Amino acid sequence: MTSPSPATDRVSPSGLGFAVSAYVLWGAMPIVFFSLKESGAIEIVAWRIVLSLVFCAILLVFTRGYRRVLAIIRDRKTFWTLGLGGAFVVVNWLIYVYASLNGHIVEASLGYFTNPIVTVLLGVVILRERLRPLQWVALGISALAVLVLSIGYGSFPWIALGLAFSFGFYGLVKKNVGPKADAIGGLAVETAFLAPIAVVVLLVLSADGQLAAGTAGAGHLTLTLFLGAITAIPLILFAAAARRLPLTYMGLAQYLAPILQLIVAVFIFHEAMPPERWLGFAIVWLALAILTFDLFRHSSRTRLGSAAEAPGAP
Known part of the structure; x- marks a missing residue:
């Protein structure tokens, strides 16, 4: 019988540091993307894809992680599943960069606040999971929040829900892959x-004279070239945190990113937050509080049950 992982028994200070660092970097992403606004969303995402692949390839060579990638390629199911994950990633990136460049960072933060609730919903619809009563309550409250926000925005909050659902589907893909692909190998x-496709997009933009990288100044070009590292480093930190922290703490840490995004939107970019938006956010936060309480309660019971059943485990 294998002994429990330390991550499930105690909170690692280094794990907390890695988690906080990852989510702080994700929370600051709108500032990076807005600094590259001359490029537009499509060029930024195209560079992000190409340079992330380059950065991952360099890391894999230096860490000899390419063996893991070769194992992924040989496993056809995992390989094509990650290809599907890539499709959800590009949708998520396009919506998020568009929101960052066009004054919708508040709505983007709402999307990532909503993501845990959407993940629960997808679990019911796609995985046929059975929900506990408090999870149903959280879903019902979230539906009310969408209604309030739709009225408050004057339109359906498609950016928020687009981000939440694209990331939710991506999470399902990663759950299906499981430990067969590490963070860097999977991203590669x-x-x-x-x-x-990204290379073709960049070539077309260059041929049309619309490529901003290299023509919008040295600072713009330098920041563009760092897009690969900016994308991969939070993932590395997140993977390191996930190995050291219980799932419940990782679940709480994920709220740091949308909190920072909301702060950036309101206090740096001065996006409007009328009362009806605050009301919509408050309803979402209530749903998240219920979901988090249920998660901690269920996790506590699961640990007790696991301890009792451990001797019979293989």
Whole structure:
């Protein structure tokens, strides 16, 4: 019988540091993308794909992680599943960069606040999971939040829900892959699927004289070239945190990114937050509080049950 992982028994200070660092970097992403606004969303995402692949390839060579990638390629199911994950990633990136460039960062933060609730919903619809009563309550409250926000925005919050659902589907893909692909190897394969299209997009933009990288100044070019590292480093930190922290703490840490996005939107980019938006966010936060309480309660019971049943485990 294998002994429990330390991550399930105690909170690692280094794990907390990795998690906080990852989500702080994700929360600051709108500032990076807005600094590259001359490029537009399509060029930024194209560079992000190509340079993420380059950065991952360099890391894999230096860490000899290419063996893991070769194992992924040989496993056809995992390989094509990651290709599907790449499709959800590019949709998520396009919506998020568009929101960052066009004054919709508040709505983007709402999308990532909503993501845990959407993940629960997808579990019911696609995986046929049975929900606990409090999870149903959280879903019902979230539906009310969408209604309030639709009225408050004057339109359906498609950016928020587009981000939540694209990331939710991506999470399902990654759950299906499981431990067969690590963070860097998985990102390398996902971006490898997207890279040919991204290269064609960059060549077309260059031929039309619309490529901003190289023509919008040295600072713009330097920041563009760092897009690969900016994309991969939070993933590395997240993977390191996930190995050291219980799932419940990772679940709480994920709220750091949308909180920071909301702060950036309101206090740096001065996006409007009328009362009806605050009301919509408050309803979402209530749903998340219920979901988080249920997660901690269920996790506590599961640990007790697991301890009792451990001797019979293989």
